[in-house]
Amino acid sequence: MRLSEFILVNMEAILQEWEDFARNIQPSHRSMGVVELRDHAKEILEDISAELASPDYKRNLDSDGNTPAQIHADTRVLSGFTIDQLLSEFRALRASVLGLWSRREKTATWFEVEDMSRFNEAIDQALAESVARYTEAQGQSQDIFLGIIGHDLRTPLSAINLGATYLMRLDDADSKLIQLGSRMFTSAVRMQEIIDNLLDFVRSRSGLGLPIHPSDVDLAAVSEHIADEFRISNPGTTIRTEVHGDARGRWDGSRIGQVYQNLIGNAIQYGENTAVSVVTSATDGEVVLSVHNDGPPIPAAMQKKLFDPMQRGISGEVHSSNRKNLGLGLYIVREIVMAHKGVIEVSSTEKTGTTFTVRLPKLTA
Template sequence: MRLAEFILINMEPILQRWEDFARNLQSSYRLMDVLELRDHAKEILEEIAAELAYPDHERKLDLQGNTPAEVHADTRAVSGFTVDQLLSEFRALRASVLNLWSQRKKTATWFEVEDMSRFNAAIDRALAESVARYTEAQRQSQDIFLGIIGHDLRTPLSAINIGATYLMRSEDADAKLIQLGSRMFTSAVRMQEIIDNLLDFVRSRSGGGIPILLDAVDLRVVSEHIVDEFQVSSPGAVIRAEVTGDVRGRWDGARIGQVYQNLIGNAIQYGANTPVSVVTCGNDGEVVITVHNDGPPIPPAMQKNIFDPTRRGLSISTYSSNRKNMGLGLYIVREVVKSHSGTIEVSSNEKTGTTFTVRLPRLAE
């Protein structure tokens, strides 16, 4: 008997083992019935059996084009299963089938090893589909949650901003209150930047990218404006700005301002009080922006994922042990640059310091 036929004949005992295993995994606060416990297990096994019997068979999908393994991941996520529990279900299914298969009357025929090998491949494929769907669903849920938080924080932040402005401009306020209002206002502005970065992060991860509005822009004006802001907000920082050549082109001025702002802020934060150099240079067909500091170098292992906050792995590095998290700033910089059809790269070592280099085509698409 081939393994495909064996699975179909022994469907009920296999499903019963699946059900028993799932029952042990279910949440204590939400007990599931038999249909929920066996969710799509039969369809997954039937598809695997068909794949074993007919390697070139056309896979059966639902009306939305989903495989049984993908739908199973959706329902398990709703039921509160973790990805580890989802993985353990498939491991148990594999063990259950192979255990029953090993207990049958053996014939030592040539196809037994081939069937087991193809069965493992089919299980691995179903497992990969299920985990991929589960992970994507969890990511989307997290992005929605982050988006809601970002929007909901705008209202209380606006109230703080208004209160800080009142303290700074009140004729009855003394010097201490004016100073307090100034600090509150600066913090509110910083919080607004964080919220904006958070919403941009969610938007870009949803596939929409960073929206840009192209117009004629002079980067000399943009860079000088951002540097002047830092001279006020960070009076202890030494920022050396230089602009050479023609730095005019078609970009989103506000978004390029974000690039300057995040790169300069990052250089000040991690530059260990060393001077920050900001150079904007116009070349044929492009403008190059470099931001440099001579602070501690970024570890090589960290550089390859420096623009991805989900993979940066800050905890493994002493570079960030006594500093604030880099947050989403560098990620937003990369996405803004990509939206302008440009490139960004980082170079960092003990000898030359840390330099971020942005190249923007003069006429962004």
């Protein structure tokens, strides 16, 4: 008997063997019924059997174009299966078919060998589809989770912000209370930045890129405003700003504000109390923003991947202070710059210090 037919004739026995296995590995907090447990194994096997029987077989897809292996992965993500458990289910499916077959078909023929290798290929294909879908679905649910946390943290944070501002501005309070308010305010601003970065990261990873809404803005005002905010929260650091030429044009002002904010924030954090200088130079066609600090340079190897997400200085070696950071700032800066059709580069040496340079073309309406 050919393997395609064998699978159909012995479906019940194969499923039973597989079910016994799958029941053993199911997440302990779930108790699934037999129907749910066998869910798509039968359809996966029917699909494979039809494919073995005829090379021109058209895959059995649901109305949304999903294969049984993809649908299976979706349900496994929802049931809390780990990727290892999903993989072992496929191993079990393979073993129960080939085990039963070799026990019943005693005579080895050329067809048998051929069928077995085609069956293995088909299982591998189903496995690859399932794993790809599982990873995608899990990534999406993580993004949704991050998005919700980030979003929901904003409201309590703004209450802390308000309280801190109130303390900072108390006229007759003792200086310790005002200092406490100021420290709370700086921390709340930092938390807000981390949350904003996280939300932008999730948004950009969804494949849509970062949305920008250009309007008429003056980058001289934007840079001055952001630098002033940092001067308040970092009174010990000198922040120089310079503007050359007419820096008015069409960009997304709050997004470019984020660029200044991340670059200046990094310069203060990693420049080890050296002065920070922020230069905005405009010509007819473009504006060049540069943010400079001295202090330990960024190692050459690290400069190449600086703009990738989750890249932080080598802990303990370069900047031990950045363990609390997510390593998303420069990734988001680059996304914003790219959305404006601009470019960003970095130069960092012991002698000349670290300078991030952003070139933004003046967008036309």
